[in-house]
Each structure stands twice: as structure tokens, then as C-alpha cells.
Amino acid sequence: MRKKVGWEAATALLAQRCEEWARMGLAVSPLRRGDDGDGDGRATVTAEVGAPGWAATLAFGLNESGLAAIAHFDAMYEVWWQGRIRSLDHWDDLLSREVERAPRIRLVHGQLVALSCTSGWLDMRHGDLWVLPGALVRIRKGRINTFTHAYGTGHTARKAAYTIVYDPAAILAAHRTNKVIPFEEVEWARLSRGFTTCGLTLHMSDGTRHKLLWQSGEPAHRLLTDRLLPVLGPRLTT
Structure with missing residues (x-):
């Protein structure tokens, strides 16, 4: 960061x-100044931002090596993102x-099923x-900023319950195939x-239709049956 962006300027x-x-x-x-707690003496600066109408409070952090952190948190959950400032x-x-x-x-607490x-x-x-809790969401692979939780190497949908940052408008705007x-x-x-x-075929009350497909090796059929039957009841055929 010292070469690209001055710490004091940031x-x-x-x-x-x-x-x-x-x-x-x-x-x-x-604005709070301190160190990053790693024992190497790097300075950090943090600040929190909120408003009465916001469902979650924002926190920004930056250390002098150029690593930024953004947190969204409410009374129950917190979600973190980290990245390098260029x-x-x-x-x-x-x-x-x-x-x-x-x-x-x-x-929201969501489950990744496929x-x-x-x-x-x-x-x-x-x-x-x-x-x-209230919707199915399909996100095309790519740089999506709505879900800030990064998946680890070797991650599978069988082990995939996360608290996520949910922004429906951003999801739909990111790509026409997002749902x-x-x-x-x-x-x-x-x-x-x-x-x-x-697959899952859905007919909506406004007349629109959605078709979702996934590889049979995924656990989605079983997980969707378990999750959707209590919600949709007789509206779901398996």
C-alpha cells in the first residue's frame, strides 16, 4: 500500500x-486508530456507519498494508469481507x-443447495x-458483490449454511439469468x-415461469424437498 496508496491519504x-x-x-x-492485533505493529483505522432504517450496520476497517475489511452486522449475525485496496x-x-x-x-441465513x-x-x-427464508435465489457464477461470504476450496453444497448479505435488486441487476x-x-x-x-419448474401467480436445472450429483433435490414442502405444501409436486 505504501507504493500505491499512502496510508495517511487513505x-x-x-x-x-x-x-x-x-x-x-x-x-x-x-474514527478509531489502533493496530491490527497480529503483533506486527501495523496501524489500523476503523469506523461504523448506520441509520434507523437500515437492517444492518456497516463497519469499515483498513490497515497500513492495504488490506480492507467491511462488516455488516445486526443483533444476530455478522458477515465480513476482506480485500486489497489497489x-x-x-x-x-x-x-x-x-x-x-x-x-x-x-x-439472512441461507442454504446453498446446488x-x-x-x-x-x-x-x-x-x-x-x-x-x-422467503425465496429461492439463483446467482450466475462470476463477480457478484451481493453475497460477500467467500467459499473455501473444496466447498460443496452439502455443507453450505451461511449468513449472507442479501440484496435482491443487485442480484437481478448483475445478470439477466439471475433469479x-x-x-x-x-x-x-x-x-x-x-x-x-x-430440475425445478415454477409457475408464478403473475403467469411467469422459471426453470432451474442442476447436475444430479448435487443434493438439491433432497434439500429442496425438505425445505419447500413445509412452505409450498400442495403447491409442490415431487
Whole structure:
């Protein structure tokens, strides 16, 4: 970071943004300086931002090596993201983006049931299929900023319950094949099982139709049956 972005310049930018957010009526904590707790003496700076209408509070942190941390937390959950700051513009964009989307997001506990989900037979790009408390969510593989929890190497959908940062508008805007399917709007749904491919067809109350497919080796058919039957009842055929 010393070569790309000066530590003091990055700290001053965070302080400037905090002053601006406070003038906008947001609740902003005083800027706190300390060390990163790793015993190497690197300086850190942190600040928290919130508002009465936000479902989660934001926390920003940055150490002098250029590693930034962003936390979303509420009374029950917290979700962290970490990444390297490449430039002052990058840091500024990160701060602005997170505060801009903060009123839309909430923290939910979701289950990742498939890693190979597509939006139909003509969709060749795999995506992740999530079951959230009120909706099914399909996210095309790629750089999605809505779910900030990173999966570890060797991760499978059989071990995939996470608290996630949920921003439906950002999910749908990221790609046309992404889906947010509220359970309350499902008129009927049918789970099917094949030798190589399994699927879920959903007809919605507004007349739209969704087709989700995934590889048969995934646990999605069993997990969706367990999760959707209590929610959809007779609207689901298995």
C-alpha cells in the first residue's frame, strides 16, 4: 500500500467520507486508530456507519498494508469481507458503494443447495442455487458483490449454511439469468429427477415461469424437498 496508496491519504479519505455521511444524517462513529492485533505493529483505522432504517450496520476497517475489511452486522449475525485496496479511487468506490446499498440489504441465513444450477437448457453457465427464508435465489457464477461470504476450496453444497448479505435488486441487476423467486408468489412447482440432470419448474401467480436445472450429483433435490414442502405444501409436486 505504501507504493500505491499512502496510508495517511487513505485514512483522510475515510475521515472525509464519514463527515459527509454524518451531514447526510447517518449515525457515524468516531474514527478509531489502533493496530491490527497480529503483533506486527501495523496501524489500523476503523469506523461504523448506520441509520434507523437500515437492517444492518456497516463497519469499515483498513490497515497500513492495504488490506480492507467491511462488516455488516445486526443483533444476530455478522458477515465480513476482506480485500486489497489497489488505489485511492478503488477505496473511494468501495466506501461509496457500500453506503449506497446499505438501506437495501439485510442479513439472512441461507442454504446453498446446488453449485451447478442453470436457468434452463440453453443456459450453459453454472450458478449457485440458494434457499433463503422467503425465496429461492439463483446467482450466475462470476463477480457478484451481493453475497460477500467467500467459499473455501473444496466447498460443496452439502455443507453450505451461511449468513449472507442479501440484496435482491443487485442480484437481478448483475445478470439477466439471475433469479429471485419469492415463495409467496409461487402458484405451483414441480421437482423432477433425471439420470444426469434434476430440475425445478415454477409457475408464478403473475403467469411467469422459471426453470432451474442442476447436475444430479448435487443434493438439491433432497434439500429442496425438505425445505419447500413445509412452505409450498400442495403447491409442490415431487
